[in-house]
Amino acid sequence: MGYETEKGLAPSRRFPLLVWGPAESPCHGARTLYVRSGDGGLVKRNCFSCNQPWSVSKYEFLKLDINIGCPRCAKPMTRTILPYQENHGFECSACEFRERFADVLPHYSELVR
Numbered sequence: 001m002g003y004e005t006e007k008g009l010a011p012s013r014r015f016p017l018l019v020w021g022p023a024e025s026p027c028h029g030a031r032t033l034y035v036r037s038g039d040g041g042l043v044k045r046n047c048f049s050c051n052q053p054w055s056v057s058k059y060e061f062l063k064l065d066i067n068i069g070c071p072r073c074a075k076p077m078t079r080t081i082l083p084y085q086e087n088h089g090f091e092c093s094a095c096e097f098r099e100r101f102a103d104v105l106p107h108y109s110e111l112v113r
């Protein structure tokens with residue numbers, strides 16, 4: 001597994017989003033950070049202490065307070081479950097642009113310290 005490029009990111013976004021999880025990690029009671037876990041759009045919430053991945057439910061994702069703008073028209077995007085592979089994602093209600101949550105997050109390997 002090599003370091004992944006930011007090929008999935010919109011040109012207007014230079015940095016991955018750092019989104020902290022709503023709960024502490026069960027393994028260490030540490031903060032948790034949402035990360036991209038693979039190429040298939042999978043999102044995990046990793047322990048910030050040991051990088052152990054924890055799964056993210058649709059319910060948890062849809063409750064998150066994340067505000068990102070559409071890279072095409074700059075209108076606010078809403079959280080949704082994308083039809084393809086049921087990935088967590090965002091949809092622009094104005095121009096219907098969609099993107100995966102995984103594509104705006106850091107790759108889990110970037111957490112290793």
Ligand SMILES: [Zn+2]
Binds near residue numbers: 028029047048049051
């Ligand atoms: Zn841990």
Ligand SMILES: [Zn+2]
Binds near residue numbers: 070071074092094095
């Ligand atoms: Zn848009």
